[in-house]
Amino acid sequence: MSLLEIKDLHAGFEGTEIVKGVSLTINAGEVHAIMGPNGSGKSTLSKVLAGHPSYVVSKGSITYNGQDLLEMDAEERALAGVFLGFQYPVEIPGVNNAEFLRMAYNAKLVKQGQDEVDPLDFDEILDEKMKMVGMDKKYKDRFLNEGFSGGEKKKNEILQMAVLDPKLTILDETDSGLDIDALKVVAQGVNKLTNENNALIMITHYQRLLNYIEPQFVHVFSGGKIVKSGGKELAHELEAQGYDWVTAPAK
Amino acid sequence: MSGSAVEKTESQETAVLALHKKFLGGEQAKAPLRSINEAGIKRFELLKFPHKKHEMYTFVNTHELAGTSFELAGEGPVDTAWVQSRIYPACKHSVAVFVNGAFQANLSDLSGLGDSFKIQCLSDAVVDDEIKQTLIDSLEEENDVFAALNSAFMHHGVLIDIPAKATFDVPVQLLYVSTGTSSGAVVSHPRLVVRLGEMAELKVLPVYAGTRGNYCVNAVNDFIIKDGAGVTCTQVQKDDAESWHVSKTRVQVHRDGRLFARNASSGNRLTRHHYEIHLKEEGAELLLSGATVLVHQEQVHNFIRIHHEAPHCTSEQLFKNVINDKGRSSVDGTVIVNKGAQLTNSNQLINNLMLSDEAHSDNKPNLMIFADDVKCTHGTTVGQIDEDQLFYLKTRGLSEALAKSLLTTSFVNSLIQTIPFPDVVADLNEILLKKLEAKHA
Numbered sequence: 001m002s003l004l005e006i007k008d009l010h011a012g013f014e015g016t017e018i019v020k021g022v023s024l025t026i027n028a029g030e031v032h033a034i035m036g037p038n039g040s041g042k043s044t045l046s047k048v049l050a051g052h053p054s055y056v057v058s059k060g061s062i063t064y065n066g067q068d069l070l071e072m073d074a075e076e077r078a079l080a081g082v083f084l085g086f087q088y089p090v091e092i093p094g095v096n097n098a099e100f101l102r103m104a105y106n107a108k109l110v111k112q113g114q115d116e117v118d119p120l121d122f123d124e125i126l127d128e129k130m131k132m133v134g135m136d137k138k139y140k141d142r143f144l145n146e147g148f149s150g151g152e153k154k155k156n157e158i159l160q161m162a163v164l165d166p167k168l169t170i171l172d173e174t175d176s177g178l179d180i181d182a183l184k185v186v187a188q189g190v191n192k193l194t195n196e197n198n199a200l201i202m203i204t205h206y207q208r209l210l211n212y213i214e215p216q217f218v219h220v221f222s223g224g225k226i227v228k229s230g231g232k233e234l235a236h237e238l239e240a241q242g243y244d245w246v247t248a249p250a251k
Numbered sequence: 252m253s254g255s256a257v258e259k260t261e262s263q264e265t266a267v268l269a270l271h272k273k274f275l276g277g278e279q280a281k282a283p284l285r286s287i288n289e290a291g292i293k294r295f296e297l298l299k300f301p302h303k304k305h306e307m308y309t310f311v312n313t314h315e316l317a318g319t320s321f322e323l324a325g326e327g328p329v330d331t332a333w334v335q336s337r338i339y340p341a342c343k344h345s346v347a348v349f350v351n352g353a354f355q356a357n358l359s360d361l362s363g364l365g366d367s368f369k370i371q372c373l374s375d376a377v378v379d380d381e382i383k384q385t386l387i388d389s390l391e392e393e394n395d396v397f398a399a400l401n402s403a404f405m406h407h408g409v410l411i412d413i414p415a416k417a418t419f420d421v422p423v424q425l426l427y428v429s430t431g432t433s434s435g436a437v438v439s440h441p442r443l444v445v446r447l448g449e450m451a452e453l454k455v456l457p458v459y460a461g462t463r464g465n466y467c468v469n470a471v472n473d474f475i476i477k478d479g480a481g482v483t484c485t486q487v488q489k490d491d492a493e494s495w496h497v498s499k500t501r502v503q504v505h506r507d508g509r510l511f512a513r514n515a516s517s518g519n520r521l522t523r524h525h526y527e528i529h530l531k532e533e534g535a536e537l538l539l540s541g542a543t544v545l546v547h548q549e550q551v552h553n554f555i556r557i558h559h560e561a562p563h564c565t566s567e568q569l570f571k572n573v574i575n576d577k578g579r580s581s582v583d584g585t586v587i588v589n590k591g592a593q594l595t596n597s598n599q600l601i602n603n604l605m606l607s608d609e610a611h612s613d614n615k616p617n618l619m620i621f622a623d624d625v626k627c628t629h630g631t632t633v634g635q636i637d638e639d640q641l642f643y644l645k646t647r648g649l650s651e652a653l654a655k656s657l658l659t660t661s662f663v664n665s666l667i668q669t670i671p672f673p674d675v676v677a678d679l680n681e682i683l684l685k686k687l688e689a690k691h692a
């Protein structure tokens with residue numbers, strides 16, 4: 001059984017279709033890259049997968065671990081192991097970052113029938129994960145993403161991935177905002193977290209990230225659809241020749 | 252129709268006059284205050300209870316309050332343990348307890364404040380010309396009928412008189428206990444005058460609580476802040492849900508004086524705070540903030556008039572209201588910048604978070620500027636929980652209920668956390684933030 005099976009998915013806002021017929025199968029142990037020009041609908045696809053209530057799915061199906069994903073709300077999907085690293089993480093003033101991370105961690109433990117951890121024990125877990133993604137400890141006591149630089153916000157997303165250890169991770173443009181040194185550290189962290197039991201979808205506009213996290217599959221996304229799929233060599237061709245040669249025929 | 256409404260109000264006013272007559276003839280009235288009592292009831296007769304279109308009561312329906320017939324509250328008895336559990340740990344030796352407005356020496360402990368902290372009955376303090384004049388002025392210029400009633404029934408108010416340059420390490424808690432009844436409704440009229448001499452500093456924490464419902468507390472607080480003096484006043488309204496709370500705070504701030512006034516209200520049948528603040532001389536500074544969390548049919552209203560009367564004065568206002576169920580809140584605030592009050596700096600921000608379709612919020616920030624070189628802003632937001640913030644938290648596995656309570660709590664918490672008294676912050680966690688948990692859990 002595949003971990004994720006998207007079949008002919010059409011989705012968008014009331015009256016505007018943005019995702020126009022996507023089919024994609026992902027098995028545990030796989031790393032996929034979705035590349036495409038800005039405005040093609042990549043983030044929309046990622047938010048539909050995570051269960052954002054503003055999007056309307058007009059056609060198609062998504063099966064995750066044998067379950068109908070579209071029947072589950074965002075919280076259930078998260079507890080079932082789906083994780084989205086946002087392109088633009090929101091700022092939430094007044095909510096302490098470490099407390100938030102502990103709440104998320106505990107929500108998962110409770111779901112698995114385990115006891116919650118107290119703040120002291122969680123602090124140790126958090127320190128280790130922060131080291132793994134190269135994040136300064138001072139961000140523990142800041143309000144969630146408030147006043148974080150673009151790069152720190154992205155690191156904070158990966159930190160959440162590390163804390164929650166998801167089965168299916170979608171990283172939406174995690175590389176943008178990170179300088180090359182930070183990108184290397186973050187990529188190392190992500191590589192440590194991927195294994196044969198989970199899967200990763202990286203959405204990116206640039207090929208740079210793929211030098212550090214190697215995908216087995218690359219999909220070119222344009223006009224709300226996957227217009228070409230291939231191995232990792234496809235990423236190099238895109239880097240060399242731009243998107244026009246693949247997207248032009250689709251228009 | 253309208254004929255019977257007029258008759259109804261008239262009978263309400265007649266009932267107040269009868270109560271006043273009984274008061275003057277009874278034991279509670281104090282001879283030195285009699286002329287003020289009489290002037291107060293005259294003012295009441297002139298002003299009358301507010302009708303629907305009264306400009307001070309545009310957003311506040313006082314019909315039920317005015318229509319309730321009250322007896323004057325006595326002085327107790329009150330359970331000592333109940334009182335003690337409401338004294339903040341930091342104020343153990345700096346607390347004045349009032350029961351239905353009357354100072355209770357046996358429940359109070361002011362030993363931690365030293366000799367420069369002076370508290371005395373207003374009936375003794377009226378021999379002081381400035382105090383007497385403050386009480387008289389408050390009547391001649393009074394446009395708020397409830398404040399006029401406070402003067403009409405004033406008998407057990409106190410003066411806190413702080414000499415020049417005196418400062419105190421600890422805040423002073425003023426615990427106002429109302430004892431409701433199981434039978435008829437009762438009303439009390441607490442009155443406080445605070446006078447700070449030049450360069451003196453005082454931190455006061457007025458706290459209003461009730462042992463049971465069915466009462467109205469109608470308080471008036473006067474602050475006279477002399478040159479360079481500073482008052483930090485953090486007021487906590489945590490009355491019984493079945494009560495009414497009306498308060499008026501009148502302030503005169505002199506040269507380089509400061510008032511940092513914070514107000515946290517848990518709401519009840521009706522709470523209305525009226526602030527009348529005069530920044531009288533150069534360099535006077537005001538900070539005024541209010542926080543509420545309302546559920547069921549609770550109401551909290553703020554009516555604010557800030558007068559900038561001299562150059563280089565500053566006023567900062569911030570209100571945060573969380574309103575659920577059929578709660579109602581209003582902020583009606585006007586900043587008046589007089590001619591000649593150049594280089595005034597004034598900001599007012601009102602933020603409302605609405606948690607239900609039936610929640611109601613009225614906001615009327617207003618500026619009246621008669622000087623030409625000023626910096627004034629005002630703004631209002633009325634919003635629901637941000638959908639993207641909610642989604643973000645849910646994608647991390649937080650339940651909708653937990654995510655919502657986190658977002659609503661953080662909204663008001665950002666203001667509560669700025670209160671510089673840990674005991675009050677802890678108290679507000681209990682009385683305000685708990686409401687948000689209970690609602691969503």
Ligand SMILES: Nc1ncnc2c1ncn2[C@@H]1O[C@H](COP(=O)(O)OP(=O)(O)O)[C@@H](O)[C@H]1O
Pocket residue numbers: 013016018036037038039040041042043044045
């Ligand atoms: N709230 C919205 N309502 C309607 N269209 C939107 C909204 N938000 C984004 N879009 C449109 O959806 C399209 C896809 O956006 P997005 O999924 O963010 O693309 P990508 O991530 O590939 O850059 C864009 O044309 C964008 O303008």
Ligand SMILES: [Mg+2]
Pocket residue numbers: 042043044087172173
């Ligand atoms: Mg995008």
